[in-house]
Amino acid sequence: MLILKLTNITKEYNSRVILNDINLSCKNCEMIAIKGKSGVGKSTLLNIMAGLERATSGEYYYNEILMNDKSINSLSKFRQANVGYISQHSPMIPELTVLENICVPVWFEKDEEKKKEYMQQIESLSMLFEINNLLDKKINALSGGEIQRAGIIRSILKKPQLIIADEPTAALDDETALMILTHFNFLKSEGAIIIVVTHNDIVSKHCDKTYQLSKEGLLLIS
Numbered sequence: 464m465l466i467l468k469l470t471n472i473t474k475e476y477n478s479r480v481i482l483n484d485i486n487l488s489c490k491n492c493e494m495i496a497i498k499g500k501s502g503v504g505k506s507t508l509l510n511i512m513a514g515l516e517r518a519t520s521g522e523y524y525y526n527e528i529l530m531n532d533k534s535i536n537s538l539s540k541f542r543q544a545n546v547g548y549i550s551q552h553s554p555m556i557p558e559l560t561v562l563e564n565i566c567v568p569v570w571f572e573k574d575e576e577k578k579k580e581y582m583q584q585i586e587s588l589s590m591l592f593e594i595n596n597l598l599d600k601k602i603n604a605l606s607g608g609e610i611q612r613a614g615i616i617r618s619i620l621k622k623p624q625l626i627i628a629d630e631p632t633a634a635l636d637d638e639t640a641l642m643i644l645t646h647f648n649f650l651k652s653e654g655a656i657i658i659v660v661t662h663n664d665i666v667s668k669h670c671d672k673t674y675q676l677s678k679e680g681l682l683l684i685s
């Protein structure tokens with residue numbers, strides 16, 4: 464079983480405490496929501512779980528491997544192999560087409576079989592997210608919601624075990640948000656761990672558990 468576990472995590476920036484005594488445990492086939500006021504440290508917490516930042520103290524175990532003292536290089540390998548990171552705005556290269564932007568993670572793949580698999584994933588996901596007719600367009604021809612859907616495809620095309628989403632539906636209409644949640648539920652049933660920071664009650668209702676992050680720590684609220 465795949466388990467993500469945080470014990471007594473703290474994070475300081477220049478001696479300023481951002482996260483204090485955070486504890487969390489989740490396993491595969493689980494989707495959890497994290498809520499909390501702006502500035503409380505939600506993105507910082509996600510960055511620690513995604514291996515983008517290190518905690519100041521405490522332990523982060525992913526799959527029974529202690530992540531705290533991993534080098535920048537091995538954290539980057541961890542992210543490439545395991546993590547699908549979805550943020551509120553998906554950064555895109557405007558000179559490239561939608562397909563070329565989605566293909567960025569495929570550039571570094573040397574295994575031809577895997578490459579083929581990823582291209583098939585792009586084909587089916589772009590149909591599912593209804594942007595298959597836009598793949599040859601330049602990015603600036605798309606709406607914000609369409610760009611976000613393209614970004615989500617790019618983040619999940621390698622079928623990551625750990626999906627970390629930072630307010631993924633903030634810029635989306637309800638219909639698109641629901642489309643993405645339905646797919647998250649599918650990925651969850653396939654064994655992924657999904658952690659979503661959200662203010663949206665529709666999103667948290669789709670989650671198995673909801674936590675509230677505050678100065679007091681991370682509390683299970685439903």
Ligand SMILES: Nc1ncnc2c1ncn2[C@@H]1O[C@H](COP(=O)(O)OP(=O)(O)O)[C@@H](O)[C@H]1O
Nearest residue numbers: 476477481499500501502503504505506507508
């Ligand atoms: N790299 C950084 N250096 C210094 N302070 C930071 C850094 N990243 C975030 N912070 C601070 O940490 C606090 C929490 O930020 P963040 O995790 O983005 O909160 P949230 O996502 O809940 O709005 C904020 O006060 C922010 O200014």
Ligand SMILES: [Mg+2]
Nearest residue numbers: 505506507629
């Ligand atoms: Mg944030």
